Amino acid sequence: MKIHDSGDVLTISNIKELAAGNSDSFREEVRAAVPSGVKAIEIDLSDTDFVDSCGLGALISVYKFVNSRNGPVPVRLVNPAPSIQQIFELTRLHRIFEIVKSE
Amino acid sequence: MTGLPHDSATELISANPAPSEALLPPNGERTGNSGPCVCATLRTSLPCDLSSVSAARLELRGFLQQHGVRREEISACELALAEACNNAIQNATTDGQRRSVDRPCDLHPFQS
Numbered sequence: 001m002k003i004h005d006s007g008d009v010l011t012i013s014n015i016k017e018l019a020a021g022n023s024d025s026f027r028e029e030v031r032a033a034v035p036s037g038v039k040a041i042e043i044d045l046s047d048t049d050f051v052d053s054c055g056l057g058a059l060i061s062v063y064k065f066v067n068s069r070n071g072p073v074p075v076r077l078v079n080p081a082p083s084i085q086q087i088f089e090l091t092r093l094h095r096i097f098e099i100v101k102s103e
Numbered sequence: 104m105t106g107l108p109h110d111s112a113t114e115l116i117s118a119n120p121a122p123s124e125a126l127l128p129p130n131g132e133r134t135g136n137s138g139p140c141v142c143a144t145l146r147t148s149l150p151c152d153l154s155s156v157s158a159a160r161l162e163l164r165g166f167l168q169q170h171g172v173r174r175e176e177i178s179a180c181e182l183a184l185a186e187a188c189n190n191a192i193q194n195a196t197t198d199g200q201r202r203s204v205d206r207p208c209d210l211h212p213f214q215s
Contacts, residue, residue: 020189021154050160052185083178 001026003033010034013044018055027058031065038073041066042100045080051087063096076100143170145208149188151200156188163208170210184208 004011012030034041041062045051059075066073076098080088088094145166149155160181167177184206191204 017157019157019160019185020193021157050157050181050185052182052189054189083175087182 001029003029005033005035007035008037008039009042010038010040011042011044013047015043015045015048017048017050018058019050019052020054023054023058026055027061030062034062034066034069036069038066040073041075042078043075044078045084046078048084049081051084056087056091056093059097060093074098078102142210142212144210147206147208148203149206151192151195151202151204153189153192156185156192159188159206160185166208167210172210180208 001012002014004013010030010033015026018026030041043059043062059077063075066075075096077088078100079102080099085094085099088097088099143166145163147159147162149159163184164177164181167180172180188204188206195202
């Protein structure tokens, strides 16, 4: 997993999966990397081929963390695979996270 | 088999290993009332450890791909396997934590 802080936007990428086996470490690493005053979080799911309920919990935890510290901060999920996007839609989490398709 | 930790065991029992057609019955034919027909079975045994679930999931994915299962159905099966294993591991008793988690997966012919 890679974390890049450009000042206003924290970008997390190279995530192979978000599942029970790594969701705790994902949550802790991202929370530790969130700078004060961050304007947006972008989580690149291009390389992610699996998300389970623990992974969803980790994403929700990150969302609640940044929004409790810095006011309204969008958390964008970039390029999720169709099967993963379906999970966000089934759980209605696409109303919480911004799902972004980039080139 | 590869992909599982050394203390895991995976057994593939394939009665009809041909891909794709293995899940499709001949035209109009049904399996009848003699019980479900099993094309192939994957038996996976993994340690009672959350970090082992991913390898078991990938093992299942390979097995289903080999038998021509559609991608959307594979994703659903992977999620079901992972959630079931996660629950079994996270809620295991102290005694249960010393045992393996056994997950059989049976493939049945498609019936409409």
